[in-house]
Amino acid sequence: MAAEEKKVPGEGGRLLGWVFRNLAGPPTVEGAVQGGSRQARDLWKEDLERRKQWSREQRERKRAEREARRGH
Numbered sequence: 001m002a003a004e005e006k007k008v009p010g011e012g013g014r015l016l017g018w019v020f021r022n023l024a025g026p027p028t029v030e031g032a033v034q035g036g037s038r039q040a041r042d043l044w045k046e047d048l049e050r051r052k053q054w055s056r057e058q059r060e061r062k063r064a065e066r067e068a069r070r071g072h
Contacts, residue, residue: 036044
């Protein structure tokens with residue numbers, strides 16, 4: 001082999017590398033949301049916002065619990 005590639009731990013062998021490069025595609029999600037319909041994008045955005053809101057509420061609940069414990 002003239003052009004020896006550097007071996008990265010956990011990368012797998014030649015066959016596995018070829019499979020991922022040629023069949024599984026690149027390891028990127030750039031532009032993934034743009035690939036669907038407008039309705040799918042809107043639903044995805046709504047779902048994301050609901051998840052963010054839930055996370056904010058959970059953080060606020062935990063903060064209030066900590067303050068209540070400290071206050072007593």
